[in-house]
Amino acid sequence: MALTLEIVTPEARVYSDKVDTVVIPTVDGEIGILPGHIPLLTQIEAGELRVTKNGSTEFLVIGPGFAEVQGDSVSVLAESAINEEKIDVNAVEEARRRAEAALKEKFDMDPGEIERLEGVIRFAVAQLATKSRRRN
Amino acid sequence: MPSTRDIRRRIKSVKNTRQITRAMELVAASKMKKAQQAALAGRPYAQLMATMLAALAPRVDESQHAFLAKREVKTRGILLISTDKGLCGPLNSNLFKLVTEIKTPAKFVAVGKKGAQFLARTKRDLLADFTVSDRASFVEVRTVSEYMVKLFLEGTIDTVEVIYARFKNTLVQEPMVRPVLPLSNLRQFIEALQQHAGVVASEFNDTRDMLFEPSAQAVLEALLPFYVNRHIYQLLLSAKASEQSARMVAMKTAKDNATKLLGDLTLEYNKARQAAITQEILEIAAASFAA
Incomplete structure (x- = not known):
């Protein structure tokens, strides 16, 4: 089964x-x-x-x-x-930096947008963590 | 018989029309591709979420969340997703037909100018109208669905239903009423859909109690609003794909008709021209004989 x-x-x-x-x-x-x-x-x-x-x-x-x-x-x-296997560390780093920069820039952002960006960052962090664990 | 000059003028105007409709067809075709991709890619996600919810609904107590509670339907809340622009064949009028079939008291929210105009014209109870761009980002749609949810929770409306054109393929778009809230309606709807498609509802076979991590309350609080937003978003993507497809088909038909008309007019023009020449020769010949 x-x-x-x-x-x-x-x-x-x-x-x-x-x-x-x-x-x-x-x-x-x-x-x-x-x-x-x-x-x-x-x-x-x-x-x-x-x-x-x-x-x-x-x-x-x-x-x-x-x-x-x-x-x-x-x-x-x-x-x-x-x-x-498909994670591209550089691309992920880049995406994370972009999302973080966007978060810092705007203070009057739509709450939905903030949520989305935070999601992007969490996903990026998770990808990096997994990748580094697998490499060691 | 119209003079050659009149026919020439008409040929010119038909040619112009053909050029415009051809350009519009091309624009719609490229937008259609994008819209169709978006609608089809999101479909498995929306379907899986709907099946998940349908399986969930009978396992949780109705009192646990406002979205689950059955209540007496006094006023239906209808979200009408239409287009902003016309020239898309019978798409909008098919949707409006569904609206006119609603006899019970209902309040409306419209997405798209055409729908808002129709509701205003027929003096229906229009609460608000929204415009969503062709790109249809999730954030835009969220404003709409959150507004609907707010009305639902306040008790202004007792159901949330969406009237939209479901995208089947480029040639076929079905006008449809989809129940969104409360969720007890959803399960009936999905079962009907599955029976219609001949699928055995195997998902519902496992009758053991369901475990919720971290807790039923927390999961429902997170999942249900998320579901409503996502679901309405998916319906909107489908409607956008339908709009572009319908527009492309309508413009293609218009272009083909213009081409046909052009052929007929050219023939008529040539005939008129020839008749005029023959007439002239006859007159000259008659004059020279008479001389």
């Missing part, structure tokens, strides 16, 4: 496959999901999502969002998601 994992962002369906286990970064810390898990709805923090399939582990970095487990299918809705 395997889990069906689906990761979807507003831009695209990032991941859709049968996997053995998945570890999700929630606001309360990491939660590991195995087949037969009780139905669960949780809030996701920007962080590292680990997928194990046939003994090999894949790392993805996801932005804030929600995850739902129901009857051996795991659905992850995230603002953004990227496979660890």
Whole structure:
């Protein structure tokens, strides 16, 4: 019996496959999901999502969002998601700097915009952290 | 029979029209591509979120969140997403047909000038109108959905429904009424949709109790408003894609018609010209015979 994992962002369906286990970064810390898990709805923090399939582990970095487990299918809705191998450290650094600069510049910004920029920064930080951990 | 000069003038004007419609077709085509991509890319996300919510709705107590509570519907709240500009075929009038079918008391909020004008003209209860640019950023749409939510929570309206043109493909756009709030309506709607598509509702099979991390309250507080914003955003993207598609098709038809008309007019012009020449030769010949 395997889990069906689906990761979807507003831009695209990032991941859709049968996997053995998945570890999700929630606001309360990491939660590991195995087949037969009780139905669960949780809030996701920007962080590292680990997928194990046939003994090999894949790392993805996801932005804030929600995850739902129901009857051996795991659905992850995230603002953004990227496979660890595809992370470009320089580009991420650049994106983070831009977002931080934009945050500092404007004080009368729309709260929605601030939220979005903060999301970008959190996602960037999570990407950098995962990348550096994997390199060592 | 009109004179050759009249026909020439008409040919010129039809040519101008064709040029304009062709230009508008090209503009709409390029905008359409972008709008379609945006609408299609966001669709899996919106669908997954809707299924998630639908599975969630029966598991939580209605009293936990205002969005879940069933209440007596006195006034429906309708968000009408129309276009700012015309020249997009029957798109808007199809939407307005849906509006006229609503017989129960309702209050309206409009996105797009055409819709606002229609509601004002037919003396319906228009609470506010918004304009959203063609690029349709999430922030713009959020203002609209937050306004709807505010009205809903205040009790001015008892439902939030969206009338929009669902983008199916370039040629087909379906006018539709989508319930957004309260969420109990949503589940019925999704089940109907799945039955319609022939999908077995397997998502609802797992009947064990649901676990919420960190707590049901916290998750609902975060997820429900987020869902409403996202959902309305997705509907708007779909409506924008429909608008551009409908406009492109309308302009293409107009261009084709102009080309056809031009052919007919040219033929008529040539006939008139030939008739005039023949007439002249006849007159000269008759004059020379008479001499």
